[in-house]
Amino acid sequence: MKRKTLGILGGGQLGRMLALAAQPLGVRVTVVDPDEHAPAQVAAEHVPLPYDDWDALDELGLSDVVTFEFENVPEDSLKRLERLRPVFPRANALRAAQDRWEEKSLFLELGISAARTLRIDTSEDAEKAFDELGPYLLKTRRLGYDGKGQIFVTDRSRAAEAHAELQGVPCVAEEKVNFQRELSVVLCRGQDGTIVSYPVVQNTHKSGILHLSLCPAPNMSPELEAKAKSLATRLAEKLDYVGVLALELFERDGELLANEFAPRVHNSGHFSIEGSVTSQFENHVRAVLGFPLGSTDPVGYSAMVNLIGDLREPAALLALPDVHLHDYGKEPRKNRKVGHVTVRAQSREELDARLAEVLAIVSAPSSASA
């Protein structure tokens, strides 16, 4: 019997959870990750070589399909892989997500509202942007994540300095949006164009890093829920997308503004391992390998809390009912995502009560130093 195999560029926690979801489907996984301690290696064949190593890519190319757990795949590596095997999601989605200017242009083209954004190539651009936008977020066009590569410019006279601090690389200036909350839509699109969407979740960040997701997001009108999903769907269809895609949104006075999208499984979809009939990880594997997609119906109410820095007290977390630990097997380090916890309940009230207990443990100071 011929079973399918999956190659993943990147062997961090996303690769790990993809691999753990792939195994019950009989799918064997190979990951390429230069980190000798790559978290995914516990459930995958691990090739400990750089992402632009031709031998590593050739080994990935032995899999039936190749995917990735991060969007900043080197262009040449992507081209090489595409010559070997089907790569999902496709290169167009990666390219759009890799560059904040391209991404915003795509949103505009699709009629998806977003914060007003200007292209910044020079320090003069950075200063002029202040005249137009007032206080704004200066973000590198490429390679930003978890709040890295961005500076809040509150004073015209500091604009050029901020740009210099980001090494003068190509940037965008984004109007500061005074939003009421952050939401995200995680969907999965199959090779045949079928789309399944998870409930819209509400996200809270701390220091630029996702802290908490609530599924479903509280106080969502059916209209807002449908609107959010339709934006993500528009994007996925435009890109002829295959796999899981996450769209981050700001809600401002009942209006939805796109922040960014991720062409991969996403931290705000981690709740789905216990909180959905089929997890985002399993659905991504199903999609890229051409299997039918699974139901995204919720299983009760759920919340996901990231464990940043260290795991706090795993035994205390495990002692709470319907609380599920996901330890990524990483060493503690300041601001590092080392795990997450899913809390599940049968009502919003029960969820809130359980979540309070989890947060009391998780909010204890991390022992991890820089």
Added chain:
Amino acid sequence: MKRKTLGILGGGQLGRMLALAAQPLGVRVTVVDPDEHAPAQVAAEHVPLPYDDWDALDELGLSDVVTFEFENVPEDSLKRLERLRPVFPRANALRAAQDRWEEKSLFLELGISAARTLRIDTSEDAEKAFDELGPYLLKTRRLGYDGKGQIFVTDRSRAAEAHAELQGVPCVAEEKVNFQRELSVVLCRGQDGTIVSYPVVQNTHKSGILHLSLCPAPNMSPELEAKAKSLATRLAEKLDYVGVLALELFERDGELLANEFAPRVHNSGHFSIEGSVTSQFENHVRAVLGFPLGSTDPVGYSAMVNLIGDLREPAALLALPDVHLHDYGKEPRKNRKVGHVTVRAQSREELDARLAEVLAIVSAPSSASA
């Protein structure tokens, strides 16, 4: 940070599902299994050596705790491991489960009803047993599983022949019980004596191999449910048991008769991966490593269907809502358990409808030949 490690003797599907459940807890797993294709290797370090190989056992002994996925652990291997590390469940439970005569004696001692059973050492014993029991099941005392090592003796004149067919090894004769149905209780006992029990499930066998489990078992009175759990609890407490234990029962006219118990995770508990808040696999890992046990509350109604011989049509199974495939990664072979499917629903009626669709696919003849 010091994470715990777990050694498992045996790397089949049970070891595989234990390892997949251990990873999110940050527990790394080593399995010993002479089969070079041992299914557990996808989520564990695999030592491909025999169960009585001293080097293999020493390697297992590097783990914090050792457990096993089958009860027929060679006596010397068990003793060796016990000198190296804590082994859970303990040797007393294995010894009782390894020998049908010891097992039945233990049931009797604990006041747990069971089919009348006689000890058979000679062909004369086999003949005399017929006088006492009428038609009976002749079973080898050791090493029987999935209906292997047993013969139904329907005629006194064939008794000696049947015993010879089982190589004249020590056997037991069990009265044939005209039961209405088969039930089982899966429980987990922690190192501190805490016991959590899954709902009683109803099992259906085909050719001596488990075919279907329903959770919860239909038409259970609270009294019968409590009675079944109390029998398993009595057994676990008597053995000062640590880990998951399964007790198989026959229901006959409202009375419960113990069939056998398994000192390990059990096929009739597979539903718990999706059908319970915490799976039997995760709870076993928690118990043997001394973590708090997780809730065994049901998540909806669920059913487990074994895939025997081959996987039938995985894509057809995946296309059904809330149907979860577990492919063990084994090659197809007649009568081999190669995977299972969990079906989940929010009501008994919905479950029955979904199960009918699954059974229509699974009941197709297996393409696997002998």
